[in-house]
Amino acid sequence: MDATHSDTAGITLGSTLYSFTNEFHSRRYDLEGLVREVAARNLGPGIEIVGFQSVRGFPVVTDAFADWFKGLIAETGLTPTCLAINADALIDRNRPMTFDESVAYHARQIEAAAKLGFPVARFQYAATPEVVAKLAPLAEKLDVRLGLEIHAPHSIDHPDVIAYRETYERVGSPYLGFIPDFGASARSVPPAYKDYFKWRGIDQGMVDHALEIWEEQMEPFKRRAKFLDWAKAKGHDEVHAVDVSIIFGLFSRQPLTNWLEIMPQTVHIHGKFYGVDETTGEDPSIDYEAILPIFVAGGYRGSISSEWEGHQVSDDNGFEKVAAHLAMERRILQRAVQPV
Template identity: 50%
Template sequence: MTTTPAKGFQLGSTLYSFTNEWHERRYGFEDLIAEVAKRQLGPGLELIGFSSIRGFPNVSDDFAARFKDLMAEHGLTPSCLSINADMAIRRGTMMSVDEAVAYHAPQIEAAAKMGFPTVRCQFAAPVEVIIRLLPLLEKHGIKIGPEVHAPLNPSSPPVMAWREAYAKANSPLLGFIPDFGCCASRLPATYIANLRRQELPEDLIQLALDVWQLPKDAGWKRQEFARRVEPLNADPADVSALAVMFNILSPGTAEMWKEIMPQVVHVHGKFYDFDEHGDEASIDYNSILPVFHDGGFTGFMSSEWEGHLYMRNVDAFEMVAKHQAQARRVIAKHTGQAA
């Protein structure tokens, strides 16, 4: 079975999808990599540095060599290393720009040592930090980009600030990593069912769902939700639990990604669950993937299953396989080629 769509971008997996298997110690690090290869869920492989690598960002010569051996043995390709900003790692104070540069640099060095061509950073760090790291990125030929994650979109103020800084820096190494959770048409039925299992009041759930659909940013939605529930004397804990939905997924269109398509360096193919046709039930991949194909994106899309946050006793590898199968179907149909 091919793991690459008919043309254009390539498929892969992030080990984040297998968080439950990892945390429950059903698989070790090398076991996860082997299983990804066995189930043909590559060729791209993405890691989160601090989650997957003991002692990160310190990567020993032996570990880096073993990782490269594993990639060769299993026919996988390092696609992206996700790194952390951790600007508030010290209680009561934020890192300075100088400190943040020093914090990011060894993480980028680790990516280079392990053979990753791309690094995912975070908007939590000022864009000045990334601009100052350009000489290091150029030294290793590594591309970098923050994840444009719900509730953001390419036109959100934080993203626009980075786009403006990028325009001044004018480097092909500076980009963005779209997360398709920004393009949800609805919240997953399984997520809503989980809210009900927690016995949250049905009237509050419905209010939250109504607010989620509104074309506003997450801050506005939280305030609006609070305003609507205030007369109900709701438990603050219930209100807080429901307000999370405004940040995990947000409504958006496939077309919005065209604004930054030339600067897309990697993609997070967020997904949760599937309908009876095998299509992601909340995110319209049938519209999104053709935009990236036609836009000329040729990098990796990591299948990123986030249903593990509330779904148990589900085989994450099977979920990723379904996601990649849909991606192949969509691109095959779009290009008129067999999947």
């Protein structure tokens, strides 16, 4: 185990550039600026990018751009971990992609991942198991592992995910795997969203009722519909109700130990978070103190991208948020490798 990983239980920590959406959208940083800032602030060594967000003309990647990007990564000493790709099944609003179109659409993006030096491509469940099965030989040829992001409100035992698990078993390729998103195992709705709803002037009673439904033991995909039906019956503002309903799609309550079922097929992790408490040094909404030791004990030795999604409801500095998150992760993982 080298020095880079000796204090993090063999896990590569790092950032996804998605965390810095505020900085990118404000045009204070371009792709090169973000990469250099990640390196300068020691927010690596791992680095993940979103293809369509970061690369102009994606999935077309020219030889010149690929050479420039790989040179930048080498110069900054970072390690490519994952390229996030899109399904975009309804990119044509008049009809969904055909099977062959979807295969070709994903193939171009996987080829881009290989060309840019990424060992993993994150794909979305809308790709369909059949399309991903068809892509397995290409993934093996290019040495790019494909990871289905398991994002709230999905869980490992949701029918959509079960279909992939069954397909993986049938295909038998080690290049097909999963990317857990820790937002699927939240313990509470993040304070940032509660603050945002208050700032928006949304009725507190409606917010409180949404939080009560979020806590209920029920199928996650049903919570949103139950809340919206209730809000409509009560005559609440429809726009506000839809705003509040975002909590049902971003955070769910899958038990932490459930991740063990797919641990051998985990190819990367999205360390989703919305803030680290300055006093306690902990994430108030996702129990990293419990979840990281589960992955260490389960034998995971891959990469984790710190993914701050608070930019949806906050103009805060993403670099500072990620720095706090990485410090928290390092502290927890260092404890996990210390002799008892």
